[in-house]
Every structure is written in structure tokens, then in C-alpha cells.
Amino acid sequence: MKLIRRRxxxxxxxxxxxxxxxxxxxxxxxxxxxxxxxxxxxxxxxxGLFGKYERTRADVNRPFKFLKQATSGCLVSVLGSITxxxxxxxxxx
Numbered sequence: 001m002k003l004i005r006r007r008x009x010x011x012x013x014x015x016x017x018x019x020x021x022x023x024x025x026x027x028x029x030x031x032x033x034x035x036x037x038x039x040x041x042x043x044x045x046x047x048g049l050f051g052k053y054e055r056t057r058a059d060v061n062r063p064f065k066f067l068k069q070a071t072s073g074c075l076v077s078v079l080g081s082i083t084x085x086x087x088x089x090x091x092x093x
Contacts, residue, residue, distance in 0.1 A: 039051070
């Protein structure tokens, strides 16, 4: 653990509430956040189909996730992604 922190801890962290909530969530298997409880509930009802739906929806929103981000000054990666986009557009027509 670091001795000098870069930022001030919140009141909940200082009192240990965050650690207690995390331990409760780990031991019971029930998330403490509203979105986590909703996700777990829908996955248990649908047998995991809700999670598959969420992942496919995320893949549709990020079709080029497998490509690395272009760094500044790297002309080859920028031209490569532009070429892929042009080929995809041409294949649609």
C-alpha cells in the first residue's frame, strides 16, 4: 500500500464502508450496485442470454475494436484503417 496518496480518499473509503460493501458482494455473490443487481437478475432469469445480448450490442457499437488505436505520427495505421473503411463501404454497394 502506498504511504503517500495522490488524491484525498472519500469519506466512505476513510470509514471503510467501501471495503465492507466489496467484501459483502464477494461473499454473498450479490452485487451492491443497482446496475450489477439488474444484470445478475436478468442473467439468472434468461440463463445468461442477457449477457450475450449486451456483448453483441457492444460489438455492434464498436466494430473496429480489434484494431489498435492510431498513435500520433503513425501514418501507416491511419491509412490502413481508412483503407479498411473504404473497402467495407464499397462492399456494401
